Amino acid sequence: MQITKEQIKQDYLKRLTFTFAEGVSEASIDHKYLALGKLIKDYVTEGWAETNRAYTEGKVKQTYYFSMEFLIGKLLDTYLINLGIKDLCSEALAELGIDLDELAAMEPDAGLGNGGLGRLAACFMDSMASLSLPAHGCGIRFKHGLFKQKIVNGYQVEKLDDWLKTDFVWEVKKANRGININFGGNVYMRKVGNKLQPVYENCEVIRAVPYDVPIVGFHTKNVNTLRLWSAEIDESDINLSSLQRGDYLRYLEHKYSVEEISQVLYPDDSSESGRRLRLKQEYFFVSAGIQTIVNRFKKTGEPITELHNYIAIHINDTHPAVAVAELMRILLDQEGLEWDEAWRITVKTLAYTNHTIMAEALEKWPKDMFAKLLPRIYMIVEEINRRFCLEVSKKYYGDWNKINNMAIIQNGNIRMANLAIIGSHSINGVAWLHTEILKHRELKDFYEMYPERFNNKTNGITHRRWLIKANTDLADLLVDTIGDEWVENPLQIKKLMNFIDDKKVLERLGNIKYKRKAEVAAFVKKAYGIEISPDSIYDIQVKRLHAYKRQLLNIFHIMNLYNELKANPSKDIVPRTFFFGAKAAPAYYLAKQIIKLINCVADKVNNDPEINGKIKVVFLQNYGVTLAEKVIPSGDISEQISTASKEASGTGNMKFMMNGAITMATLDGANVEIDQAVGRDNIVVFGLTSEEVMDYYAHGGYNAYETFNNDPRLQLIISQLKNGFFGVGADEFNLILRNLFDTNDEFFVFKDFDSYVKAQEKVDELYKDKERWLKMSLTNIANSGIFSSDNTIKKYADEIWNIKPHKISE
Ligand code: 26Q
Numbered sequence: 001m002q003i004t005k006e007q008i009k010q011d012y013l014k015r016l017t018f019t020f021a022e023g024v025s026e027a028s029i030d031h032k033y034l035a036l037g038k039l040i041k042d043y044v045t046e047g048w049a050e051t052n053r054a055y056t057e058g059k060v061k062q063t064y065y066f067s068m069e070f071l072i073g074k075l076l077d078t079y080l081i082n083l084g085i086k087d088l089c090s091e092a093l094a095e096l097g098i099d100l101d102e103l104a105a106m107e108p109d110a111g112l113g114n115g116g117l118g119r120l121a122a123c124f125m126d127s128m129a130s131l132s133l134p135a136h137g138c139g140i141r142f143k144h145g146l147f148k149q150k151i152v153n154g155y156q157v158e159k160l161d162d163w164l165k166t167d168f169v170w171e172v173k174k175a176n177r178g179i180n181i182n183f184g185g186n187v188y189m190r191k192v193g194n195k196l197q198p199v200y201e202n203c204e205v206i207r208a209v210p211y212d213v214p215i216v217g218f219h220t221k222n223v224n225t226l227r228l229w230s231a232e233i234d235e236s237d238i239n240l241s242s243l244q245r246g247d248y249l250r251y252l253e254h255k256y257s258v259e260e261i262s263q264v265l266y267p268d269d270s271s272e273s274g275r276r277l278r279l280k281q282e283y284f285f286v287s288a289g290i291q292t293i294v295n296r297f298k299k300t301g302e303p304i305t306e307l308h309n310y311i312a313i314h315i316n317d318t319h320p321a322v323a324v325a326e327l328m329r330i331l332l333d334q335e336g337l338e339w340d341e342a343w344r345i346t347v348k349t350l351a352y353t354n355h356t357i358m359a360e361a362l363e364k365w366p367k368d369m370f371a372k373l374l375p376r377i378y379m380i381v382e383e384i385n386r387r388f389c390l391e392v393s394k395k396y397y398g399d400w401n402k403i404n405n406m407a408i409i410q411n412g413n414i415r416m417a418n419l420a421i422i423g424s425h426s427i428n429g430v431a432w433l434h435t436e437i438l439k440h441r442e443l444k445d446f447y448e449m450y451p452e453r454f455n456n457k458t459n460g461i462t463h464r465r466w467l468i469k470a471n472t473d474l475a476d477l478l479v480d481t482i483g484d485e486w487v488e489n490p491l492q493i494k495k496l497m498n499f500i501d502d503k504k505v506l507e508r509l510g511n512i513k514y515k516r517k518a519e520v521a522a523f524v525k526k527a528y529g530i531e532i533s534p535d536s537i538y539d540i541q542v543k544r545l546h547a548y549k550r551q552l553l554n555i556f557h558i559m560n561l562y563n564e565l566k567a568n569p570s571k572d573i574v575p576r577t578f579f580f581g582a583k584a585a586p587a588y589y590l591a592k593q594i595i596k597l598i599n600c601v602a603d604k605v606n607n608d609p610e611i612n613g614k615i616k617v618v619f620l621q622n623y624g625v626t627l628a629e630k631v632i633p634s635g636d637i638s639e640q641i642s643t644a645s646k647e648a649s650g651t652g653n654m655k656f657m658m659n660g661a662i663t664m665a666t667l668d669g670a671n672v673e674i675d676q677a678v679g680r681d682n683i684v685v686f687g688l689t690s691e692e693v694m695d696y697y698a699h700g701g702y703n704a705y706e707t708f709n710n711d712p713r714l715q716l717i718i719s720q721l722k723n724g725f726f727g728v729g730a731d732e733f734n735l736i737l738r739n740l741f742d743t744n745d746e747f748f749v750f751k752d753f754d755s756y757v758k759a760q761e762k763v764d765e766l767y768k769d770k771e772r773w774l775k776m777s778l779t780n781i782a783n784s785g786i787f788s789s790d791n792t793i794k795k796y797a798d799e800i801w802n803i804k805p806h807k808i809s810e
Contacts, residue, residue: 001043001083008039008085008092015039024096030166032098033106037169040079040089044214047808048223054808055134059300061309061803063128063135063796064293066286066323067121067316069265070139070226071113072213073625075170076104077469078126082218108163109626111145112228114268115544116459116651117355119625120430120789121316123651126462127793129217129224132805138289140281141171141211141228144264149583149622154599158586171211171228178234179208179288183280187375198333198376206258207234208288218464219488221808229288231261268544269585276373279365283374286323294330304335308348312801315352315424318363318416324350324423325380333376339383351426351800353457354417355648357434357442358548363416370414381419385409388422395449405445421446421453426800428457431649431670433690441694457796458670459649460789463490466655470629473512474659474781481505490788497782506774513660513777516634523630524618530606532577532616537767539664540631540656541639542581542623545591547739548646551582553749553756554639555598559717560757561615562605569610574764577616579631581623590735595619597733600726628655635661636773637763641756643747644668645690658784660777662766664759666752670787677783682776684766686759687752696748704745713757714750 016027016035027035055062080086090100113119121137128135147158185203189196213226233255260277261284293311294304302310315323324346331342356362371378385408396402404410408418421427421443427450429435435456439447447454468475468487478486481499486492499505517534524530541554558578565571580598584591602617620627638656640647640663647669657663657674665671666687675683688696696702708714718740720726721733740749767773785791797803 001085003043003085003088005088005092005095008089009096011039011042012036012092012096015042024098029102030106033103034167034169036093036103037076037107037167040076040083041169041214043083043085044079044216044223047216047221048214048225050221051223051808052225055806056296056300058134058806059302059310060134060806061312061801063133063312063314063801063803064138064289065121065124065128065135065314065316066138066289066320067118068139068282068285068319069113069118069316070110070121070125070137070228071115071118071625072110072122072125072226073465073629074104074107074109075213076107078465079170079216081464081469082130082216084219108166108168109624110163110168111161111624112139112142112265114146114265116649117317120459120651122625123460123462123465123789124793124796125215125224125226126218126464127460127789129215129222130220130462130464131790131793131797132217132220132222132807133224133793133797133803134806135224135803137215137224137226138285139226139228140262140265140285141230142262142265143230143259146265146267146583146624147586151595151599151619151621154596154603156584156592156595170213172213174210174212177210177292178232179210179229179291181206181208181284181287182376183283183373185375187379189379195336200376204257206231206261206284208284210288210292222806227289227292229262229285231258231284233258267583267585269588274364274366274369276369279370279373282319283322283326283377286320287326290323290326290330294334304331304337305341305345308345311349312803313350314796314801315350315420317353317355318420321352321363321416321420321423322374322377324419325377325384328380328384329376332380343384346423347425350420350424351428352420352424353428353430354434354438354443355430357437357648358646359442364413365416367409367412367414381408381414384419384422392449402445406449418446421450425453426455427453428455428800429648430457430459431673432456432458433645433667433672434648434669437645437690437694455799457792457800458673458787459651459654460787460792461651461654461658462790463493463658463785463788465629466632467658471512471516471633471659473515474509474633477505477508477512478781486785490785490790493785494782496778500775500778500782506771506778509660509778509781510770510774513634513636520631520634527621528618530616530618531613532618533575533613536575536577536616537636537763538579538634539576539637539639539763540579540581540635540661541641542579542620542628542631543650543652545582545584545588545594547590548747549642550747550749550752551580551594551598552736552747553641553752554578554580555594555601556714556717556749556753557756557760558601558605558615558617559720560713561760562601562608562611563713563716565611565614566608569612573614574767575614577618579618579620581620581627581631583623590739593733593735596728597721597726597736600728604726628652632656632661633659635659636767637661638663640665640668640671641687641752642666642668643752644688644693646693646747647671654784654787657780658787660781662763662773662776662780664763673786677786678776678779682779684759684762686755688748693748702744702748702751704741704750707745707750707753711750711754714753 020031093100125137145161148161150157182203186201187198190199208229209232210227215224327346331337429438482495521532521534632655635656638661640653644666650669663683
């Protein structure tokens with residue numbers, strides 16, 4: 001973008017006056033922020049309209065990325081960086097006596113996601129725009145994103161996330177682009193000519209209104225769109241005469257039942273599954289999105305039978321899997337296609353990404369509820385299922401097991417993963433190991449039936465947010481050493497390896513890390529009153545709280561270290577600060593007990609003078625995108641310790657690596673690929689392999705009691721959980737104990753404990769050799785380019801969507 005500092009100053013002052021009738025000296029900080037937001041949006045909008053026009057007129061194939069979640073975080077900085085005007089803008093504002101960072105802090109953190117899956121969608125949006133790919137995001141404009149977390153007396157307390165309380169400056173409401181969505185009622189088929197047509201009776205019609213958010217690419221004029229749907233009632237539709245009859249309360253009831261749909265994001269939690277409102281949300285945005293796609297496509301004048309040559313629809317996990325049936329519905333009922341042709345087009349258009357291997361986390365819906373809420377869609381799902389089962393029984397005559405495993409409808413439930421697989425031409429896992437496990441275990445039958453559909457796309461992260469934005473000093477070091485080619489092509493970061501023996505570069509790397517650690521120390525002091533030292537090892541585990549991610553293993557190691565220091569106060573260890581950041585789903589009681597335990601240990605350890613500050617434990621409250629950007633660059637150790645085979649990929653692991661942390665890893669998810677990229681000398685690996693874990697699950701052979709009984713360290717830890725050691729009741733940690741003992745330690749916390757402790761001792765040894773450590777750190781950064789989401793998205797574009805960049809000319 002060609003603009004001068006003077007121009008920005010002028011434009012900004014104009015904006016402030018025109019919007020708020022204020023000058024710099026009168027305006028409050030939120031007005032200053034909003035004026036800047038509006039100004040930047042103006043800058044963005046120019047390319048936006050042009051991009052939309054170019055995609056339509058160019059008749060190019062486009063992707064629609066359907067995701068229940070987009071964890072986009074703050075956008076101001078991204079816009080500035082991607083427009084290439086961050087420094088200019090910062091200087092312009094400074095000359096007006098305004099601190100850009102202070103304004104940036106005012107922006108709400110759009111938390112429209114739970115964790116990895118939602119953040120991945122956001123990184124993908126950034127990469128698609130930056131690669132000038134014609135692609136759109138489609139999701140829900142939740143009035144309330146994931147809850148805000150507070151810790152009160154060591155317990156998690158959930159607070160409402162009210163991110164829309166102040167204007168969300170970036171969005172544009174498109175009231176005239178609303179779409180009607182049908183729910184419930186009765187549907188029957190009527191013969192019209194020689195075709196069957198559905199007749200809808202008494203259904204509830206809900207209006208979906210789109211709000212568009214611009215997604216600005218880096219060094220390209222392309223501005224893509226993230227379209228978020230909101231459920232609203234059309235006030236002009238309300239029948240005044242019925243209101244006059246006193247139906248005001250009925251009207252209110254209706255209004256709330258409509259608005260409820262986009263009211264709140266469901267937290268990721270298996271106990272939340274099966275909720276009718278969640279299904280309503282899924283169909284709501286899927287139907288709105290697909291109707292829009294077909295309407296737009298028809299305007300091009302191409303026959304509908306060409307749809308798959310112009311449109312790719314991606315379904316991010318099973319949450320939008322009802323897209324399979326919705327597209328069929330439109331092709332059959334609206335476009336009048338025959339089943340076989342409609343099916344051929346549907347399968348060629350859709351692609352599905354699986355993000356989980358945990359069978360209990362796979363979405364299923366009771367078919368009666370489904371049929372009642374989505375009667376026409378249910379008919380179509382039944383027919384897809386009937387035809388599929390026929391196909392299976394032809395292929396595998398008499399093999400009932402196969403039908404049982406693969407049918408969409410089974411035991412009174414609709415299995416959304418099965419629907420997604422059967423209705424898509426591409427099915428991918430999110431890391432090499434994950435895809436292998438899908439192919440050879442979880443989805444073995446499907447793989448056997450459709451081997452050509454399965455492929456791997458290892459996740460990635462946008463280096464623009466997670467390196468350039470989050471760690472400007474490190475980005476500067478890269479530019480000073482290897483030039484700036486890596487900014488466009490992150491694989492070039494590898495050139496940093498040329499400096500592995502350069503003492504000056506290593507020293508500078510150390511200083512950058514130290515500076516970030518000092519900043520985090522200041523933050524921790526201010527936010528929690530805990531004194532920590534930037535000279536200690538920063539050992540960080542930040543991610544959603546889940547039993548399989550094994551925050552418990554981490555805290556057991558800390559308890560053990562504490563016990564050892566108490567027994568032997570002169571024990572020589574490198575001082576360490578352990579950080580946790582994690583939200584637990586509100587009804588996930590085991591997870592909540594683990595949070596309480598972490599906070600109990602923190603209290604004990606941080607306030608024990610005998611420990612002499614050798615270890616500190618910090619629980620970072622309300623972990624989210626913004627906090628991640630603050631703490632990840634400060635990490636020395638990145639804790640990626642899930643039970644092998646359980647973490648589909650992980651993306652936090654990549655963010656830490658890119659910022660020079662050493663990974664403490666089980667061979668799980670993308671850790672396997674990090675290990676390959678950096679070599680075993682530059683990562684610390686421990687624990688059971690996925691083969692071993694799956695073998696235990698399949699054939700037994702592990703006895704948790706035996707492991708426990710043979711390890712006095714574990715016995716001491718468990719007794720401390722029970723005996724009031726933390727000043728809490730004996731029952732306080734009952735779910736933790738039950739999860740360990742009643743499930744035979746299903747996530748192998750006891751089993752991996754010894755190997756984890758040894759690996760942690762190795763970290764101490766490594767850290768003592770400062771130069772060696774810095775070399776490891778540099779090696780991690782240098783090899784992180786392969787995990788840029790630009791690489792990942794290029795592969796989606798080439799191998800799944802078959803779309804090409806379509807660059808808007810300057
Ligand atoms: C489902 C039904 C009802 C309510 C909530 C949900 C729900 C919501 C979110 C289920 C799952 C999620 C999120 C899953 C997720 O984030 N998975 C992670 O995806 C990352 C990106 O691929 C991977 O790196 C992680 O390994 C995976 O855990």
